[in-house]
Amino acid sequence: MATAGKIAAVGVIGAGQMGSGIAQLAAAAGCAVLLLDSDPAALSRAVASISASLRRLVAKGQLYQAACEDSIKRIRCVSRVQELGDVDLVIEAIVEVEDVKKKLFVELDGITKPSAILASNTSSISITRLASATKRPSQVIGMHFFNPPPIMKLIEIIRGADTSEDVFSAVKSFSERIGKTVICSQDYPGFIVNRILMPMINEAFWALYTGVATKEDIDTGMKLGTNHPMGPLQLADFIGLDVCLSVLRVLHNGLGDNKYSPCPLLVQYVDAGRLGKKRGVGVYSYG
Numbered sequence: 174m175a176t177a178g179k180i181a182a183v184g185v186i187g188a189g190q191m192g193s194g195i196a197q198l199a200a201a202a203g204c205a206v207l208l209l210d211s212d213p214a215a216l217s218r219a220v221a222s223i224s225a226s227l228r229r230l231v232a233k234g235q236l237y238q239a240a241c242e243d244s245i246k247r248i249r250c251v252s253r254v255q256e257l258g259d260v261d262l263v264i265e266a267i268v269e270v271e272d273v274k275k276k277l278f279v280e281l282d283g284i285t286k287p288s289a290i291l292a293s294n295t296s297s298i299s300i301t302r303l304a305s306a307t308k309r310p311s312q313v314i315g316m317h318f319f320n321p322p323p324i325m326k327l328i329e330i331i332r333g334a335d336t337s338e339d340v341f342s343a344v345k346s347f348s349e350r351i352g353k354t355v356i357c358s359q360d361y362p363g364f365i366v367n368r369i370l371m372p373m374i375n376e377a378f379w380a381l382y383t384g385v386a387t388k389e390d391i392d393t394g395m396k397l398g399t400n401h402p403m404g405p406l407q408l409a410d411f412i413g414l415d416v417c418l419s420v421l422r423v424l425h426n427g428l429g430d431n432k433y434s435p436c437p438l439l440v441q442y443v444d445a446g447r448l449g450k451k452r453g454v455g456v457y458s459y460g
């Protein structure tokens with residue numbers, strides 16, 4: 174079984190907003206990183222954003238130039254899951270769709286070495302259900318990073334019903350090794366943070382939908398009135414409206430309370446492909 178000290182090679186699947194930041198963190202901690210995405214363009218974007226992010230740290234005097242170059246060299250982009258056979262830890266950060274994640278976990282279970290830990294960066298989906306798709310449920314765990322991963326200090330760890338204590342300890346130590354504070358959640362829909370955050374974002378959509386105020390005033394209200402770094406609509410665009418909608422649906426289905434029912438305006442934006450900052454348009458437009 175991998176322990177934190179022995180986690181030398183990490184596979185990151187999904188090279189989007191989260192996967193690229195997670196790969197950066199693992200590489201900066203000295204791990205060999207294999208970064209995989211089904212979309213080659215996403216891999217190119219990820220390499221560019223990791224380089225830019227590390228160079229910002231160099232410019233601020235928080236990282237030596239040589240360490241920046243070494244981190245970049247430790248990341249190798251790959252195109253097939255089969256190339257992850259030797260990694261100690263896989264961190265999955267693909268789309269927030271249960272069936273797609275389960276299919277990937279089945280594949281990973283078949284090709285990774287028996288001691289490998291399979292972690293999901295899911296925002297809301299049951300770790301127990303993802304684990305049940307594999308023959309190694311004791312080695313499956315939730316490792317929930319926050320956006321942007323290089324900056325946000327938190328990792329929420331979620332044990333599935335069968336996650337072993339060894340795996341929990343290894344992932345906790347690894348999280349601390351990459352500089353994060355850990356909190357633990359039971360395997361409930363949305364865990365801790367999104368259970369509380371997403372209803373606020375949804376309420377901001379309802380406020381906009383029902384004409385309470387303009388988007389700018391809703392965001393300014395929450396920024397200046399409650400000292401949030403971003404207003405909730407701006408934050409929704411930053412997270413991705415598709416992610417917000419998926420999480421709300423998991424909360425609604427899993428907890429069965431209408432208060433989690435997604436606002437029709439959020440649904441309409443996602444249907445229209447207005448997924449937020451990553452697509453250049455969401456609640457706001459981005460030049």
Ligand code: CAA
Pocket residue numbers: 226227229230233295296318319320321323324325367370402403408412416
């Ligand atoms: N890599 C390296 N550095 C970065 C970075 C990145 N990817 N992104 C931002 N930074 C650095 C900047 O260089 C800057 O550093 P200095 O202050 O030392 O100059 C600092 O972070 C602030 O960045 P900016 O000045 O560009 O912008 P900002 O002041 O608006 O801060 C922010 C950006 C950190 C994202 C801030 O707006 C913020 O904290 N927003 C809220 C983010 C949040 O709530 N995230 C969680 C979302 S929920 C989630 O993730 C869970 C889920 O499942 C959906």
Ligand code: NAD
Pocket residue numbers: 186187188189190191192209210211212215265266267268269270273277294295296297317318319320411412413416451
């Ligand atoms: P994203 O849309 O930026 O990136 C997802 C990437 O996964 C894309 O590049 C896509 O091509 C790739 N992908 C999709 N299916 C794949 C597959 N089967 N195999 C390989 N690659 C595949 O999404 P994101 O915002 O990075 O979110 C990824 C995961 O992280 C989701 O589970 C999300 O809920 C979670 N998460 C997101 C945030 C956030 O703020 N965006 C925060 C914490 C956790």
